Amino acid sequence: MSLIQPVDGMRRLWRMAALRQAAISTAVFLGVVALAWAGSFWIVREALIDRVDQALRLEHDTLSRIIGESGPTRALLSSSEERFATFRDEDGRIHGLGDARLFRRQGLATLMAGDEEEEYEDQWRVLIAPMPGGVLAIGTNLDDTSEILEILNGAFLLTWLAAMSATLISGGVLGFHAQRRILRINDALAAIAKGDLSARVAPRRDRDDLDHLALRLDETTARLQTLMQQTRDLSANIAHDLRTPIARLRARLEDAVAARGSGDIDKALESALGQADEVADIFNAIMRIARVDSGESRAAFTPVDLAAVIEQVSETFGPVVEDSGRTLDVDVSGASTVMGDQDLLVQLLANLIQNAIRHTPPGSAITLLGRRHMIGIADDGPGIPPDDRQRVLEPMYRLEKSRQNEGAGLGLALVRAIADLHGAELSLQDNPTASGAGPGLRVEIDLPG
Numbered sequence: 001m002s003l004i005q006p007v008d009g010m011r012r013l014w015r016m017a018a019l020r021q022a023a024i025s026t027a028v029f030l031g032v033v034a035l036a037w038a039g040s041f042w043i044v045r046e047a048l049i050d051r052v053d054q055a056l057r058l059e060h061d062t063l064s065r066i067i068g069e070s071g072p073t074r075a076l077l078s079s080s081e082e083r084f085a086t087f088r089d090e091d092g093r094i095h096g097l098g099d100a101r102l103f104r105r106q107g108l109a110t111l112m113a114g115d116e117e118e119e120y121e122d123q124w125r126v127l128i129a130p131m132p133g134g135v136l137a138i139g140t141n142l143d144d145t146s147e148i149l150e151i152l153n154g155a156f157l158l159t160w161l162a163a164m165s166a167t168l169i170s171g172g173v174l175g176f177h178a179q180r181r182i183l184r185i186n187d188a189l190a191a192i193a194k195g196d197l198s199a200r201v202a203p204r205r206d207r208d209d210l211d212h213l214a215l216r217l218d219e220t221t222a223r224l225q226t227l228m229q230q231t232r233d234l235s236a237n238i239a240h241d242l243r244t245p246i247a248r249l250r251a252r253l254e255d256a257v258a259a260r261g262s263g264d265i266d267k268a269l270e271s272a273l274g275q276a277d278e279v280a281d282i283f284n285a286i287m288r289i290a291r292v293d294s295g296e297s298r299a300a301f302t303p304v305d306l307a308a309v310i311e312q313v314s315e316t317f318g319p320v321v322e323d324s325g326r327t328l329d330v331d332v333s334g335a336s337t338v339m340g341d342q343d344l345l346v347q348l349l350a351n352l353i354q355n356a357i358r359h360t361p362p363g364s365a366i367t368l369l370g371r372r373h374m375i376g377i378a379d380d381g382p383g384i385p386p387d388d389r390q391r392v393l394e395p396m397y398r399l400e401k402s403r404q405n406e407g408a409g410l411g412l413a414l415v416r417a418i419a420d421l422h423g424a425e426l427s428l429q430d431n432p433t434a435s436g437a438g439p440g441l442r443v444e445i446d447l448p449g
Contacts, residue, residue, distance in 0.1 A: 022175030026167045033163050037156040044152055048145045049125065053108055056127040060138055064131035072096070072134075082141050084124075089134040102137050103128060110142070181210050185217060197225035298421060304342045306335040306447075310370045313349040321353065325362035328353070331378075332370035338447045340422050345375070348418045351411040352377035352443055358411075369444065376444040378431045383439040389428040415443075423448050 063085060066076060072087040077096030079085070086096035088103050106128045123146060126139035184201050191199035200221065201214035314330050321328035349368065356366045360381030369376040384392055393416040419426040424447045431440030 022171035026164075026171045029167050030160070030164050033160055037160060041149070041152060041156065045145075045149055048148060049110075052125045052140060052142070052145060053127070056108070056125065056138060056140060060127050060129055060131075060136060063138065064136055067136065068132050084139050086137045087134055088137075098137065102126075103135055106130070106135070111139070178210065181214070185210075185214055188217065188221070192221055192224075197221060197228060301339045301341060303337050304340045304345060305337050306345075306370055306373070306375055307332055309342060309345050309349065310335065310368050310375065313346055313353070314368055316346075317350060317353050321357060321366055324357045326357060326360065326364045326366055329365060329367045330370075331367050334372050335370035335375070336372050336449070338373055338422075338449065340447065344418045344421065348415050348445065349375065349377065351415050355411045355415075356381065356441070369442075373447045373449050374444050375447070376442065378433070378440065378442040380431060380433075380440040383430055383441045384428060392428075393426070415445075419445050 063076060067087060070076075072089070072095040074096075077085045077087055079097040084097050086094060086098035086102060088094050088100070092100070094100065109126050109128070111124045111126050112122070123142040124139040125142055126137060128135060128137040130136075181203075188199045188201045200218045202218065203211040203214040206212055206215055310330060310332055314328065318328050353366060353368075356364075356377055356379045360366070360379050364379055364381050367378045369378055393412050416426055422445075424445045427444050427446075429442050429444075431442040433440070
């Protein structure tokens with residue numbers, strides 16, 4: 001058991017992506033350093049040997065010239081721990097240190113030589129080349145070169161160890177830090193999967209892609225939480241708003257049953273049909289919002305002249321507004337062409353007009369607006385309190401004072417859905433030019449150019 005637990009712990013550590021990445025990066029880095037070490041060592045060694053070879057060639061040429069002039073004297077062919085020089089004449093006699101085996105080959109070579117009493121042998125670099133009158137062999141001890149290579153070897157080893165330590169420590173620290181952040185994201189996702197939509201990663205700042213991912217996760221969760229709350233509110237509002245027309249429908253049907261055989265049955269059935277139509281209208285409006293939210297209409301976008309849209313709405317709804325005891329004005333200046341669905345934009349303005357008729361007193365002025373890529377509606381009615389301006393865009397949400405009016409609170413929700421489909425910015429604000437009993441309401445939809 002004591003052996004299995006550490007193994008399982010190592011497996012869990014290795015499954016952590018950040019730590020595994022840090023370990024692999026460290027291994028790759030150390031491998032590159034080792035290759036650089038080996039390559040540099042070989043280059044330096046070859047450079048040092050090349051310098052020794054050049055010195056040997058120069059000395060060989062000098063000794064060859066002197067021996068040719070004055071003969072193989074003992075002073076010229078002396079030997080020491082650092083160098084030696086040996087000459088074999090044409091008769092095979094050896095002058096200096098060495099024996100005949102030294103002259104078996106010619107050229108540059110590295111030989112091992114040492115006393116029998118020594119526990120190790122020295123490396124010698126030897127040049128054996130012919131000259132007038134014989135063959136001259138000279139050699140130099142490579143101890144200095146070996147010491148330089150050992151120092152270089154030690155420096156590289158020290159550098160490698162330092163790099164390994166620094167890389168392992170920094171990689172481990174960074175890996176653990178990144179893994180902790182990944183674990184926070186994983187914990188938040190686990191909580192969300194269990195239904196806790198209040199879970200947040202909440203990074204302190206947006207420093208890198210993990211923080212960016214955490215921020216996007218928090219934004220998505222917040223949006224999902226909002227949508228779930230809206231769904232619950234929508235369900236509650238649907239239940240609340242359908243309760244009245246369904247109760248009325250039942251009452252009318254009961255009246256119809258009670259009126260059998262009398263002339264009141266036609267009136268009761270007509271009233272029941274009206275209540276059934278009201279219920280159907282609510283569901284039809286919800287279905288229209290769902291279709292718009294699906295984004296299917298975006299593929300059929302065409303160039304739309306906003307001035308023509310406003311003119312069409314004005315001609316169609318002008319008489320309706322006047323019959324309601326209100327006035328409809330048009331304020332269009334420089335309206336341009338945008339990509340969109342003309343029928344949906346007409347529906348958007350129609351809903352805004354119907355909303356204005358429903359929530360403004362008789363005698364109010366309603367104005368169709370058009371400015372470049374912006375369309376909208378302005379009125380001089382009671383307006384909407386700032387705290388409720390986002391809520392009224394939610395399906396089935398209605399202000400308390402509006403619950404006495406007709407409607408199910410779906411008109412502005414459909415307006416927002418159409419605006420979102422077109423990538424437009426929807427804003428609700430007071431109408432500064434309102435001259436009625438309230439601050440008025442100004443609804444603007446800024447469409448992309």
